[in-house]
Amino acid sequence: MPRTGFLLLTLLLAGMALPAQAQMAHGAMDNNAPASGDPASAAPFGPPVTDEHIYYHLLFDQLEGRFGADAAFRWQGQAWAGTDENRVRLRSEGFVSRGEVDDGQQELFYSRAISTFFDAQIGARYDLDSKPGRGWGAIGIEGLAPLFFHVSATGYISGEGRLAAKLEGSYDLLLTQRLILQPQAEMNFYSLSDPARGIGSGLSELDAGLRLRYEITRKIAPYVGVSYTGLYGGTGDFARAAGAPANEVRFVIGLRTWL
Template identity: 45%
Template sequence: MMKSGMNLTLLALAALPLVSTWAQDPHAGHGGGPAPADARDPHAYSGGFTLDEGPYALPGPRQLRLADEHLFGGVLVDRLERVDAGAGHHWAYDTRAWIGRDYHRAVLKAEGDIEAGRLEESSTELLWSRALSSFWNTEFGVRYDTGHGPDQGWLALGVSGLAPYWFEVDATAYLGEQGQTALALEAEYELLLTQRLVLQPRVELSAYGKDDGARGQGRGLSELVAGARLRYEIDRQFAPYVGLEWAAALGNTADMVRAEGESTQEGRWVAGVRFWF
């Protein structure tokens, strides 16, 4: 016990010079204190040189630009396929194109069905997309539908992006003519079986705010489409695929389909290509 008390006393005596020094200059021993008289201004990091003046200036227009100052664009044909439902077949497409910068861009989405060489129905959206966070975008614009019943225009507002666990999600609310409202939700996931073989499950759900018999839109949940496509990426920009899909009409929409003497459920095989540039 006496030895322990003696050690503490020695440590206290050894620390006295350090405490005295710190009291006179709190920055002593920590690299602080006033800067030398000949120190360079820390804000003048370029030494007076700029992009336009000095020995390192490049001729012509400005040479260095940040990534979000460039204009980018792309086209993705996500689905271009033949759909075989047993009783017959048709062609379907789902594509999007965009142009803009990192935070703001214009987006064009188009999907539809072609039967007997004629456009049977289609949906086209022109949207303005703005980055909401690192993985999510907000989208606002217009949509125009043709095909089943009279043509219809919509205002669109939605979000799209990458959810946790790498699910790609697209959710959009619509306001149409005569106060009709709608909600569309799409989700898909890419499972890499190998470096080139990719399995892509996909689910699509739609709902409407009120009945519209002329267009086959029933109030509430309207249609569910679920399926999976297996593609082989010959390269990252071109991939043929095959798949199986199941579609079902729901709620009041199913009642309208039955009234027309048609089936409310349908299984179909698909085969097509996916490419982008």
């Protein structure tokens, strides 16, 4: 567990340091922009605007306690750094319950804007938690589907030829300007079972939630809601064998926040 925590922290810090460094480099470039000396160029004395500026954000959609038959802490978030077109994106999610980290999926992508509303991403995922780790290559898309559904779909392949897929979707329903109801769902699929990680083949898991948040500010939004976690097929069997429920509805309380 300490090792896992350390690794997680390292990954997070790496994700945050990257944009900071990039920004410093960018700032230095601005101040020292030399005259190109080419009077036929659009800007002989350097760029007049910062349209290639590197921005970065860290966002936690879920940072919550789940309370039902048993309690768990859940996080799901992402960080990105980059320009309008090209970004480095880090996604992280997992559970902590009874001192064990579970379902810890850490992903690092290069993300590129490919259409008006969608980014293509390519990178890697590492399942990093209290169970044996697994590494995957990852490729997917993320964006805004018609009717304002936030969706992402990612496919994975491991060194041993295992395949996996993750589908996510959410929708923000504005009850008022600050009171927002968000249905959300995530599904994980695996081509082969992985008993060491308690995973069966096929649709392994559905994690869905309905969260009602209040945006005190855009960046600070406490919420309450319910979550449903369903473990299916072999995954469900593994859970039941371990004495854990395969279907759980829990009350959640948490904070959606971003920087």
